[in-house]
Amino acid sequence: MWKRTARGRELHFYLAGINNQNFLMRDRETGSWWQQVTGRAISGELAGSALELIPNDELTFALWKPESSKEHGHGWVLAPVAGHEKDYDEEWEKEVAKYPVPLTFPGQGLQDRDVILGVTFGGQARAFPLAKVRGQTPVEDKIAGVPVALVTGPDGESVRVFRSQWNGMDIDLYRDAQNEGQSSGQSPEWRLLDSQGNTWNFAGCATSGPAAGQCLEKINFLKDYWFDWKNYNPRTTVYRH
Amino acid sequence: MNRPLNRRLDNPRLWLLLGSLATFSLSLFLIPAFVIRPFRHQSERALDLAIAVKRIAPPLTLAALVGVLALSVRLWRRSSSVPRTGIVIALVLSVASAVMVRQNYFEWMFHPIRAAGFISAGDAHLGDKEMVMAVRIGREARAYPIVQMAYHHILNDTVGEVPIAVTY
Numbered sequence: 311m312w313k314r315t316a317r318g319r320e321l322h323f324y325l326a327g328i329n330n331q332n333f334l335m336r337d338r339e340t341g342s343w344w345q346q347v348t349g350r351a352i353s354g355e356l357a358g359s360a361l362e363l364i365p366n367d368e369l370t371f372a373l374w375k376p377e378s379s380k381e382h383g384h385g386w387v388l389a390p391v392a393g394h395e396k397d398y399d400e401e402w403e404k405e406v407a408k409y410p411v412p413l414t415f416p417g418q419g420l421q422d423r424d425v426i427l428g429v430t431f432g433g434q435a436r437a438f439p440l441a442k443v444r445g446q447t448p449v450e451d452k453i454a455g456v457p458v459a460l461v462t463g464p465d466g467e468s469v470r471v472f473r474s475q476w477n478g479m480d481i482d483l484y485r486d487a488q489n490e491g492q493s494s495g496q497s498p499e500w501r502l503l504d505s506q507g508n509t510w511n512f513a514g515c516a517t518s519g520p521a522a523g524q525c526l527e528k529i530n531f532l533k534d535y536w537f538d539w540k541n542y543n544p545r546t547t548v549y550r551h
Numbered sequence: 552m553n554r555p556l557n558r559r560l561d562n563p564r565l566w567l568l569l570g571s572l573a574t575f576s577l578s579l580f581l582i583p584a585f586v587i588r589p590f591r592h593q594s595e596r597a598l599d600l601a602i603a604v605k606r607i608a609p610p611l612t613l614a615a616l617v618g619v620l621a622l623s624v625r626l627w628r629r630s631s632s633v634p635r636t637g638i639v640i641a642l643v644l645s646v647a648s649a650v651m652v653r654q655n656y657f658e659w660m661f662h663p664i665r666a667a668g669f670i671s672a673g674d675a676h677l678g679d680k681e682m683v684m685a686v687r688i689g690r691e692a693r694a695y696p697i698v699q700m701a702y703h704h705i706l707n708d709t710v711g712e713v714p715i716a717v718t719y
Contacts (some may be wrong), residue, residue: 311686314707314716322707323716325657327587329598333704334587335718343602346704346718353602364715366686371694372679375672378692385692387675387683388699388706389668397662398698412592467680 312349312361330412332538347532348542365530369468377513415540418548422537428546429471429531431456435543437536442549443469448483448502450474451549458529459483463512464500469533472514472526474504481505562626566637569622573641576615576648579608584651608652612645619645664703669693688713695719 314321319339326343327334333346342354349361367374371387378385390398399405411422420426426437432454443449447462459474461483474481481504501517502510508519515525532539540546586593586601593601623638630638672694677683683694688711695706700719708715 311684312716312718314714320714321716323705323718324655324663325661325704326655327601327657328589329587329593331590333718335705335716341606353599354606361716364686364688364713366684368682368697369685369694370679371675371677371681371683371696374683374685374692374694378672378685378687378694385672385685385694386669387672387677388693388695389670390696390699391662391664391668391703394662394699394702397702398696399702400698402698402701410590412590465680467682 311364311366313364314361316351316356316359316361330538330541331409332541347534347538363530365528367468367470368533369463370465373463373465373468373512411535411537413537413541415537418540419550420536420548422535424536426534426536426539426548427460427469427471427531428534428539428543429453429458429460429529430543431458431529435539435546436549437539437543437546438549440469440533442551446551447485449549449551450483451551457481460531461502461512468512469531470512470514471529471531473529474526476504476506476508476516476521476524476526479506481508483510562629565622565626566634569619569626569638569641572615572618572622573644576612576619576645579604579612579615580648580651583608605652609649612649612652616645616649661702661704664706667706667708684717684719686710686715686717688715 314323321337321339323335323337323344325333326336329345335344335346336342337344337356340355342351342356344351349363351357351359374385407423414422420439425440427440427443428435428437434454436451436453438449438460443460444462449460451458457474457480459472461470461472462468463470474483483502483504486501486503486509500512504510506520508516508521510526511517513525514528516522583601583605586597619641623642627635627638677696682697684697684700685692685694691711693710695717697719700706700717704719706717708717
């Protein structure tokens, strides 16, 4: 998601082509060509410009709905575009998985179409295989010396990445498995604990403990196929633990 | 005695020019279409070439079409039916190229959202497990179902007075 302004101009983008299975877009105002995944203009009057990233989440509707209504009355959902309901393919991910790959990057232990979560921080890029993030949540790591935690939410699908620092200290986050196990009948409250005696919800905000009411810094990431991530981040490392 | 000889010398050049202009016109459409085709690898150089050709194609195909038209008029009267077929083919290719370089066929495959509509979260008929791209700017929270964005790919929206491009 990008802020669609460059050099002080508001831009309107449209789909204009494809580059190694990654979309190219053009803006109506100058006709410049942009790479969708990097937000950079590669050709035309605005070549060299970069769009500003708008932090966003990929969540299940069930998780987003209560979060959106908590502080905002209620959120808004993009309506299906009339006449295109049949074009929306629930199985699109399975379809895309069958496509041939235009580039291949063997040697770092990943298959070209493995889904990774890509994080760039302080000029360093790291790919976290989604299967690992799902399996051992939270995944804790350091990128450019900064501690990060990749957390799979209570729905088992949604992922968020936080800077696991509070009050200038690095904190260790872990799942409160005990709490999840003890409920009888009622759905257990999903939460994370840390070494400082705080509990944290999936929004990254402390619900109790000395940090109560404060939130961790959210870090943007890109869910991508390995070959695409590696293409745009040639020096990326891969998380393995 | 000079005239028929001149004509024979004259015509091949015009025919060659006619064929070249039609081929040139067609290549202005086909080169970028071939380079920027789905599922295949695009090298940086090929992509640069494709974009450069796309940029000059609209005026050049029009100029080529004018040339083809002028030649067709000139050659038509002196031609029998077989060469006239060639003239028609050259004309059709030039017109088709001039039209196609002005088309965005990627938007034929994935229709853009001309006017986005929004439903309040309480009224949306989405399954609990359906993934959305979620954004919050200021006091505004919006969700874009990924199954919809994976088809349209781009939405120009404004959230909390910030113009954003939702891309997937």
